[in-house]
Amino acid sequence: MTLSVADPDWASYTLGVFICLSCSGIHRNIPQVSKVKSVRLDAWEEAQVEFMASHGNDAARATFESKVPSFYYRPTFADCQLLREQWIRAKYERQEFIHPEKQEPYSAGYREGFLWKRGRDNGQFLSRKFVLTEREGALKYFNRNDAKEPKAVMKIEHLNATFQPAKIGHPHGLQVTYLKDNSTRNIFIYHEDGK
Ligand SMILES: [Zn+2]
Structure with missing residues (x-):
């Protein structure tokens, strides 16, 4: 059995996994899915011991980590509490890696960044969050970084992007054409490194 920590003195007897002291504290915060006992100090019922023996960390990993996105960072025992808690909650509480549709936007095909967009009136390029x-x-x-509502929502299926370096005056200039209220709109954007 591979363990992420040398001395896993604690166990979740509802999940059937051995954990370290620090993670046991996180598990205690999600009692609806995980109940914790000390391996050495607590009394164990026969059925609980059998459950641990028939499950274990490898089996839990096979189940609860079956669909971890490839870019998702898996924290180790050396990582901070906050990072491990996010991981433990995603894995066991929300079961995001069994049901990918439950994954938070950050992990499910979500990208966010800043692009230079040409203003409609004066033709000046301004940094906009996309x-x-x-x-x-x-x-x-x-239009504003803290705006709740987007200025425009462009459906991918109605969107067409073409490189227009000459028109925009930038080597990574892009013209994005999309449909809004049944009419075609254009925006002109670029990014310094052309990603
Ligand atoms: Zn741990």
Whole structure:
């Protein structure tokens, strides 16, 4: 059995996994899915011991980590509490890696960044936040960084992007054409490194 820590003195007897002292504290915060006991100090019922023996960390990993996105960082015992708690909750409480549709937007085909967008009136380029979400099948941009509502939502299926370096005056210039209210709109954007 591979363990992420040398001395896993604690166990979740509802999940059937051995954990370290620090993680046992996190597990205690999600009693609806995990109940914790000390391997050495607590009394164990026969059925609980059998459950541990028939499950274990490898089996839990096979189940609860079956669909971890490839870019998702798996914290180790050396990582901070916050990072491990996010991981433990995603894995056991929300079961995001069994049911990918439950994955938070950050892990499910979600990209966000800043692009230079040409203003409609004066032709000046301004930095705008753009968000690409696979779940909604849309590219959105925001006029203000703290804006709740996007300025425009462009459905990927109605979106066409072509490189227009000459028109935009930048080597990574992009013209994005999309449909809004049944009419075609254009926006002109670029990014320094052309990603
Ligand atoms: Zn741990």
